[in-house]
Amino acid sequence: MKTLNKLLVANRGxxxxxxxxxxxxxxxxxxxxxxxxxxxxxxxxxxxxxxxLGPASSAQSYLNVxxxxxxxxxxxxxxxxxxxxxxxxxxxxxxxVMDAGLTFVGPKPAAIRAMGLKREAKALVAKRGVPLxxxxxxxxxxxxxxxxxxxxxxxxxxxxxSAGGGGKGMKIARKPEDLREAIESGRREAQGAFGDPTLIIxxxxxxxxxxxxxxxxxxxxxxxxxFERECSIQRRHQKVVEETPSLALTPESRAQMGAAAVEVxxxxxxxxxxxxxFIMDSEGHFYFSEMNTRLQVEHRVTELVVGxxxxxxxxxxxxxxxxxxxxxxxxxxxxxxxxxxxxEDPANGFLPSVGPVHDFHVHEVGGLLVDSxxxxxxxxxxxxxxxxxxxxxxxxxxxxxxxxxxRALEGLSVQGLTTNRSFLTRLLQHPDxxxxxxxxxxxxxxxxALLAEPKSPARTKLCAVAATLAQHLTRQAADPYLxxxxxxxxxxRFMEQFAEYENGARVEYRAQGQQRFLIxxxxxxxxxxxxxxxxxxxxEGLRQRVRVVSAEGKLFxxxxxGDEVLVEKPxxxxxxxxxxxxxxxxxxxGKVVKVLVKDGDAVKAGQTLLVLEAMKMEQATxxxxxxVVKQVLVREGDQVxxxxxxxxMNEP
Ligand code: ADP
Numbered sequence: 159m160k161t162l163n164k165l166l167v168a169n170r171g172x173x174x175x176x177x178x179x180x181x182x183x184x185x186x187x188x189x190x191x192x193x194x195x196x197x198x199x200x201x202x203x204x205x206x207x208x209x210x211l212g213p214a215s216s217a218q219s220y221l222n223v224x225x226x227x228x229x230x231x232x233x234x235x236x237x238x239x240x241x242x243x244x245x246x247x248x249x250x251x252x253x254x255v256m257d258a259g260l261t262f263v264g265p266k267p268a269a270i271r272a273m274g275l276k277r278e279a280k281a282l283v284a285k286r287g288v289p290l291x292x293x294x295x296x297x298x299x300x301x302x303x304x305x306x307x308x309x310x311x312x313x314x315x316x317x318x319x320s321a322g323g324g325g326k327g328m329k330i331a332r333k334p335e336d337l338r339e340a341i342e343s344g345r346r347e348a349q350g351a352f353g354d355p356t357l358i359i360x361x362x363x364x365x366x367x368x369x370x371x372x373x374x375x376x377x378x379x380x381x382x383x384x385f386e387r388e389c390s391i392q393r394r395h396q397k398v399v400e401e402t403p404s405l406a407l408t409p410e411s412r413a414q415m416g417a418a419a420v421e422v423x424x425x426x427x428x429x430x431x432x433x434x435x436f437i438m439d440s441e442g443h444f445y446f447s448e449m450n451t452r453l454q455v456e457h458r459v460t461e462l463v464v465g466x467x468x469x470x471x472x473x474x475x476x477x478x479x480x481x482x483x484x485x486x487x488x489x490x491x492x493x494x495x496x497x498x499x500x501x502e503d504p505a506n507g508f509l510p511s512v513g514p515v516h517d518f519h520v521h522e523v524g525g526l527l528v529d530s531x532x533x534x535x536x537x538x539x540x541x542x543x544x545x546x547x548x549x550x551x552x553x554x555x556x557x558x559x560x561x562x563x564x565r566a567l568e569g570l571s572v573q574g575l576t577t578n579r580s581f582l583t584r585l586l587q588h589p590d591x592x593x594x595x596x597x598x599x600x601x602x603x604x605x606x607a608l609l610a611e612p613k614s615p616a617r618t619k620l621c622a623v624a625a626t627l628a629q630h631l632t633r634q635a636a637d638p639y640l641x642x643x644x645x646x647x648x649x650x651r652f653m654e655q656f657a658e659y660e661n662g663a664r665v666e667y668r669a670q671g672q673q674r675f676l677i678x679x680x681x682x683x684x685x686x687x688x689x690x691x692x693x694x695x696x697x698e699g700l701r702q703r704v705r706v707v708s709a710e711g712k713l714f715x716x717x718x719x720g721d722e723v724l725v726e727k728p729x730x731x732x733x734x735x736x737x738x739x740x741x742x743x744x745x746x747x748g749k750v751v752k753v754l755v756k757d758g759d760a761v762k763a764g765q766t767l768l769v770l771e772a773m774k775m776e777q778a779t780x781x782x783x784x785x786v787v788k789q790v791l792v793r794e795g796d797q798v799x800x801x802x803x804x805x806x807m808n809e810p
Pocket of ligand 1: 291316318322323324325326328360361362363364366368395435437446447448598
């Protein structure tokens, strides 16, 4: 058995923190690595030591093998955990780590390699009798052949990067005329994200469920499974909500799926933690989809239900210890659900949202775990994945776990960034979700209901009152001369003060002493104001907690009824600014990967003008109407900033 003393975590954000916490529990020292964008990030401050890798871009930092190995050498780390994403499934990296004399906390390079390419992995598991979705994964990658094979399989089909992961670059073709664009853009994204343009084709199953089995193997030939996770709630093939146990399995099918997964692991002599993914059709048949040879984002739900710490077990296995349990010792207890909080704007096509985090506050709920890479005063940068945090709730049964999660989401305040928080709240309360009618197209199918942020006059009023009173109390506290005297007192005790907001809300108020305020003839009372937490009592007597942050000239308000961002109206009208009419702006910083029009082109409504890449995702800019392109202001390869004009259209 090996002794491990110091762990380098070659990752960032919530997973780096999560791994380091367990390392400390086992008595290991920790080393963080970071890019310039993360110099002040939580994982860097948490670690015992930290080493800079390079500039912000992933390629120069978290994917920079040489710099990571240098950091290990500098700090004397004797083992390395890759987290997920970045280099976690790169067999050459695992090998390089071992060659440098470190213990790689993960499977052997050969096992990673065997599963790294979807094409090769499928061939391998087929030999073991594990069922596969009908598809094509031949070597000839000509567009013509891929088109023919897709037609033979029958549409719809899905094209996947063979080297892919994380749902990136997958394209569905439903009609013959979609095939070419699906193949070409799939290839482009595959090359960009994974450095390999090879695509495989699968028959696209209708309304399937995504289930996966958590595995753990030691160096002594033992492999166990830790049951399933259901990850059917996805958007664009990226998981959004995960849970265990799955309502789709019976004790028998659970045992079958578990045995199939163990079979896959044994086929490649798998050690450490891994996950075998399956898709299940509406009749309950399941098919191997791929194996992820690393820790998964959603591993926490398994931990809560099985009662283990998977990172601890990974470290123990890496030390050469045998697994501390046998298959028959493992049981599922209760139910756990995880949501991924993404920095994105559901109401605006789920556009990633980057920028400063003015408030990140979790309200205590029993049975809740929060893994967060962001914090108040921090920042979400455009360079990395838009997942900001994950929340995991446990309960005796599915209702308890879901209920706890909804409470947690309602109490969660994330200000400055737009997130999918309220979208998730509606999702978890959707009757079909509660009834367990899950499939991978669930979000797409219910999008209308999930996006509908109901107008709430009560919320608008509460947020406007809270913002106004918080501002008032802040001004009052800042007055060094008369802290005890009511604001407005010196001018005219009985004069109304007011604040007016761009959303139309206007709050006229009069301080009445003892933190009471008369608003619209009714009395509100402030119980406490410790920025940003405000507790106030409504005229009806309802006492509630609200959070108010003032930043960027805006007031960000969080309440149980929902969030509002308020902008105070200037008392004098501002000069009108000169917006470019009839143009297209970059909605966020990114890179132009394709320009599809030129000056003078006539375009149809819905036509793609250009394609941007931001946060590793392609975003098509489409024309909402028919029109004529006046001028294209960018070229392929250009880096653009948010708000930069890309294309100017002729006025109709
Ligand atoms: P990745 O490695 O990028 O995560 P996967 O092969 O695991 O890709 O697929 C991710 C998701 O895409 C699945 O969970 C499922 O929702 C969807 N998917 C994949 N293959 C199919 C298919 N053949 N039919 C329908 N949906 C599929």
